[in-house]
Amino acid sequence: MFAIVKIAGKQFKVEKDQTLYVPNIKGNAGDKVEFGEVILADANGNLSFADAVSVKVQAEILDHVKGDKVIAYKQKRRKGFRKKLGHRTHYTKIRISNIA
Template identity: 40%
Template sequence: MYAVVSSGGKQYKVEEGQVFRVEKIPGEIGSQVSFDKVLLFSDGENLKIGQPVLDDISVQGKIMEQDKAKKILVFKYKRRKRYRRRQGHRQPYTAVKVESIGTSGSLVQKPETDIETE
């Protein structure tokens, strides 16, 4: 069972028990988080695709870590002009462990009835 969720302008394919990194979201370590923008859901047999999102599916997770990624260097250079600029950047992220993927409420389906015509 997996789902594709959208968070921070990016899309992530997640499964139950998986730990994945998203753009920093507010919250303490150990607190619950819910992703409601589910774009795709598969239970192994059936595939549901949202247009644009699935309203009845949500992904529940737990915040495992609030940290910064490894440093990257941004280096600007213009030849023959004695221009050099070096700058570092560390992007903050949140590590989330997926606990459950499923319906965000109870789904009520209408029973199919056979109408007899005379």
């Protein structure tokens, strides 16, 4: 069984006991969260859309982590202008515990 769920504005295909990194979610490690915005659900080959059935996805927050460093380098030729910027995006590591 899988579901396509919208988490923090992005769509993810999730299955039970799957671990994934999603954009930052408020909460501490060990907290339970529930996502009610399910777009599509599959139960043994039967597809159902969000309008037809109410499906909830339950997950547990495992950790808050940072992604890889992204470098943005700006330069203007013949002007002596160089600027190096970087950032690391914050993610939340979650484990899908149940699709009900």
